[in-house]
Amino acid sequence: MTIYTLMKRKLLILTLTVSAILLGCSGDKESKPTPIQGGDNTAKTVTVGLLPKIKGIAYFSSCAEGAREAAAELGNIELIYDGPTDGDPKKQAEMIESWTVDGVDVIAVSPNAPDVVANAMKEAMAEGVQVITWDADAAADTRSYFVNQATAQSIGEGMVNVMIDDLGPDTEGDVVIISSDATSANQNSWIDVMKPAIENSNLNLATIKYPGENASQALADSQDVIKKYPNLIGLFGISSVSFPGAAEAVEQTGHSGKVLVTGLSTPNDMKKFVHSGTVRSVVLWNTVDLGYLTIYVAEALATGKFEKGATTFTAGRLGEKEIVGDNVLLGDILVFTKDNIDNYDF
Amino acid sequence: MTIRERLRKFRWWHELGLVILIISLLVAAGTLMPRFLDIKSQLLLSRHIWEMAILALGMTLIIITGGIDLSVGAAMGLCAVAFGMTFQYTGSLALSCVAAMLTGGLGGAVNGVLISKIKVHPLIVTLATYAAFRGIAEGLSQGVSYSQFGEAFSQIARGKWFGVPIPAYLFLALAVGFAVFLSKTPTGRFLYAIGHNERAARFSGIRVDRIKFWLYATSGMLAGLATVIYISRFNTAKADAGTGFELDVITAVVVGGTSIFGGRGNIAGTVLGLLLIHETRLFVGRYWQVDELKSIIIGALLIASILLYRILSPKKGRE
Amino acid sequence: MNLLNRLLREREYGLTAVILIIGASVAFIDTGFLAAGNLKDLIIRCAPTCIVACGVMLVVLTGEIDISVGSLMALLAALMGMMISETRMELSMWLGIPATLMLGTLVGAFTGALVTFGKVPSIIVTLGLLTALRGLTTLIMGGNNIDGLPDGLGQMTKYGVLGMPISVWTAIVVIIITGMIITQTALGRRLFAVGGSRYSAKMVGLSETRLKLFVFAYTGFLTGLATVVDIPRLPKIEAGIGIGFELLVITCVVVGGVSISGGRGKLRGVLLAVLLMTMIRPALTFMDVGESGEKWTRAIQGMFILLAVITDSIAQRRRQRRIHDH
Incomplete structure (x- = not known):
């Protein structure tokens, strides 16, 4: 075969590829979800971009569930739920920029690192996009409202208090925090609150482990600290990976009853450990309601229903929610125990 | 010259293929989503690629010599920490930028020495420094993030001259420089010789070790430069800067037609590869809004583009 | 100098020395490091x-590389979970596990x-x-x-049979089989021939294609095996399983002295x-x-x-210098 015919064939195949791509794309045109329209045709459709810290983990999936519920109820919402699957805050900023260009009406951000997304959020606001935060807050000048379920302060203190209560206030001994990466902004902000709280109690913080978002490593690190510190009485698992990992380690090393585990995770992930007694309390909030409330706030802001200076906000099935300053409050953190954990499914 | 002869002399088939792919992608994207082709938003969103693009220039040269640099992303973490710490102690942005570049250069030089003097395979050296650089960055900074570099500094990445983002000028200047170096200078041509047959290049008097050393040091310095833009874009200097960049950069270079075994490739191809990957990612992200799809499609694109090239290549079994 | 030479020359001696030194010095600080329970955990x-x-080593011996095992592990764990979990398809474990192993082998064979056949460099495919x-x-x-x-x-x-989880028994069997493949079979000798010099391997008329297909499929199979025997130890199956595993495996192969x-x-x-x-990590703890x-x-x-x-x-260079001297 001469080079010439090969070239011709090459061009032919390229053309085929190109048409295949074109066909493939246009074929998908029909399957693109159309916005959910309410009965009222005059109602303006509001596009809301809901940005989680990490897409693809159970915590945010349950938030998205609540958000979809609210969008269906309201009827005039086109909900976009997307976020970085690896939790890279840089990609969060890039998604905010893309959404701004594409004319999204409201962007609700759960910033994984507030500094990193700040510039993108400011730019979005300058372009007339309503920017709010949910789940975690950013600097006040980068968003209008924060749908607040818990501050770093209340999360950090909540975990330490639960541990002290469950152990008995006079109990003395070592505790260890199993975190995520050494660079995880959220976990580090909670640790900053937890350290003084632990210092002011009878507990002693032996060390902090950083297994990353790696389940095997979280399990291994927890096993090691259980063996290393004989006076260990408590483990804090402060990410949705390290909490189950720490609980599993306590069960596998046969320390259930001797080492108590607490932390942040969804009830569904922790049910089996609560029922086996390894974990007595799980600290979290109602994540489904959090997503639900966020969409209600977003809709009200976009349609001008949100009154400046109001002290309450009515959000569908949740009823009236308090507004303090620029924070819409979901309510206190929840503590799931043996008695109530089965009432929740998320 | 007959058409047939002209065709035989034509050396740009891969680039032509990439151009056709890019155009068809843009046509498809424009049909499905007319606002995708809006120049203003394209220019704005181009800021997602500049750091990667700068790294890809150094990576192209390295891969042409048959080497690889897996440590560029981790080096960015180290540079970011150097930048942040310098800023904390001196308060000078200029000094911080210099510190970032120097740190990058130093990291690259470590790679260079291990590869050219101690003769360890580049894949292994940079796999080791990949772990070491990121680890040192974490240890030195204790995971803290440095911020508040001021509004003026963020203009490096976010500002525009005549409607075009500032990093674009920087990248274009660098790209032209690298392209001229690669195609017009003797040292640039030596890179291909090294990639084809290192031993032969050595015997023919090319100072392979010295060239290799400077290539990796340059790659490190480019990482420092990319870090400055990265920090300016996000107003944050932290040990996790550039996470995962190494794989994206290698993907762009390889899609751009540079042979992973060395000896073939050019800057134009890399630029097209970057463009294809950037536009693909942008389109998938903006049209489907499903982040998972991006990695699936880019992974498939990488394999498919090389497979296609292999199948269509007139010279079979070149390795 | 003789001992030093020897330590440098033979990779296994050097590694053993480093392992013993770390073990001894950590045990000096805390004897708990050498407690039976801790050693058992380490083995697990x-x-x-x-x-x-074991699989990736064979791949590297043939001059190729596989950096996809971590992601493959996550995919196989997800598929296995979907098949056999009582909240999902509820298939029998005796159906789901062979299916997982088969899927792993298939992906490996596809690679x-x-x-x-596709002539795409393995580093790009993986x-x-x-x-x-x-x-x-x-x-x-x-x-x-x-x-x-x-x-x-x-x-x-988690707890296993005869005092050790099945992952450890599986690992022992895999190590024995792989060792036998390398030393006892014609296939093993071919591996070194192909990797050492493609040219000479071709001259003897060995099928490089079949050999490489085998090593990639074997790696896929072993990844499936590791998924089946190790992942159920974790509290749940999530998308982030096995992140960074590919680099750990490659690092071990390289540090272990495979060229x-x-x-x-x-x-x-x-x-x-x-x-x-x-x-290293438990030692630091x-x-x-x-x-x-x-x-x-x-x-x-x-x-x-x-x-x-x-x-x-450095050791390799010394070795070469000795050859030149003689």
């Missing part, structure tokens, strides 16, 4: 890495086919799969974790490297490096890799 953690490293399979896993899991694996499987992987350009390497070295890489020291963990791991790589290269 080595098991999945050993299993997969091998792209490398051999780099593409590294990203694509991770995305696919996240997509099919849809943000929901999978739990409710059969109790029997959990018991066997990245193929043709040279010993299984013993790789196994020792797995032990070394696995013991037992040394009680403190809160700020914890953040240096990754740097220390990186330094160990760097050190191993440099000493290997």
Whole structure:
């Protein structure tokens, strides 16, 4: 075969590829979800971009569930739920920029690192996009409202208090925090609150482990600290990976009853450990309601229903929610125990 | 010259293929989503690629010599920490930028020495420094993030001259420089010789070790430069800067037609590869809004583009 | 100097020395490090890495590379969970596990086919799969974790039979089989021939294609095996399983003295490297490096890799110089 015919064939195949791509794309045109329209045709459709810290983990999936519920109820919402699957805050900023260009009406951000997304959020606001935060807050000048379920302060203190209560206030001994990466902004902000709280109690913080978002490593690190510190009485698992990992380690090393585990995770992930007694309390909030409330706030802001200076906000099935300053409050953190954990499914 | 002869002399088939792919992608994207082709938003969103693009220039040269640099992303973490710490102690942005570049250069030089003097395979050296650089960055900074570099500094990445983002000028200047170096200078041509047959290049008097050393040091310095833009874009200097960049950069270079075994490739191809990957990612992200799809499609694109090239290549079994 | 020479010359001696030194010095600080329970945990953690490293080592011996095993593990874990979890399809474990192993083998064979028939360099194929399979896993899991694996499987992987979890027994069997493949079979000799010099292998008329197909499929199978025997040990199956596993395995293979350009390497070295890489983190825990020291963990791991790589290269040069001298 001469080079010439090969070239011709090459061009032919390229053309085929190109048409295949074109066909493939246009074929998908029909399957693109159309916005959910309410009965009222005059109602303006509001596009809301809901940005989680990490897409693809159970915590945010349950938030998205609540958000979809609210969008269906309201009827005039086109909900976009997307976020970085690896939790890279840089990609969060890039998604905010893309959404701004594409004319999204409201962007609700759960910033994984507030500094990193700040510039993108400011730019979005300058372009007339309503920017709010949910789940975690950013600097006040980068968003209008924060749908607040818990501050770093209340999360950090909540975990330490639960541990002290469950152990008995006079109990003395070592505790260890199993975190995520050494660079995880959220976990580090909670640790900053937890350290003084632990210092002011009878507990002693032996060390902090950083297994990353790696389940095997979280399990291994927890096993090691259980063996290393004989006076260990408590483990804090402060990410949705390290909490189950720490609980599993306590069960596998046969320390259930001797080492108590607490932390942040969804009830569904922790049910089996609560029922086996390894974990007595799980600290979290109602994540489904959090997503639900966020969409209600977003809709009200976009349609001008949100009154400046109001002290309450009515959000569908949740009823009236308090507004303090620029924070819409979901309510206190929840503590799931043996008695109530089965009432929740998320 | 007959058409047939002209065709035989034509050396740009891969680039032509990439151009056709890019155009068809843009046509498809424009049909499905007319606002995708809006120049203003394209220019704005181009800021997602500049750091990667700068790294890809150094990576192209390295891969042409048959080497690889897996440590560029981790080096960015180290540079970011150097930048942040310098800023904390001196308060000078200029000094911080210099510190970032120097740190990058130093990291690259470590790679260079291990590869050219101690003769360890580049894949292994940079796999080791990949772990070491990121680890040192974490240890030195204790995971803290440095911020508040001021509004003026963020203009490096976010500002525009005549409607075009500032990093674009920087990248274009660098790209032209690298392209001229690669195609017009003797040292640039030596890179291909090294990639084809290192031993032969050595015997023919090319100072392979010295060239290799400077290539990796340059790659490190480019990482420092990319870090400055990265920090300016996000107003944050932290040990996790550039996470995962190494794989994206290698993907762009390889899609751009540079042979992973060395000896073939050019800057134009890399630029097209970057463009294809950037536009693909942008389109998938903006049209489907499903982040998972991006990695699936880019992974498939990488394999498919090389497979296609292999199948269509007139010279079979070149390795 | 004789001892030093020997330590440098033979990768296995060097690694053993380093492992003993670390073990002894950590035990000096805290004897708990050498407690039976801790050693057992260490062996359990080595098991999945050993299993997969056996496959990747063969791949590297043929001069190829596989950096997709971590993502493949996540995909297989997700598929296995979907098949056998009592909250999902509720298939029998005896159906789901062979299916998982088969899927692993298929993906491995697909990789091998792209490398051999498609003539795509293995680093590119597996780099593409590294990203694509991770995305696919996240997509099919849809943000929901999978739990409710059969109790029997959990018991066997956590506590096991005869005092050790099944992952350890599996690893032992895999190591023996791989060792026999390398030393006892014609296939093993071909491996070194192909990796050492493609040209000479072709001259003798060995089928490079079939060999490479085999090593990639074997690696896929072993990844499936590691998934089945190790993942049920974790509290739940999530999309993030196995992140960074590919680099750990490659590091172990390289630190174990397998030449990245193929043709040279010993299984013993790789196994020792797995032990070394696995013991660094617990060693630091037992040394009680403190809160700020914890953040240096990754740097220390990186330094160990760097050190191993440099000493290997220096040793190799010494060896070559000796050959020249004689």
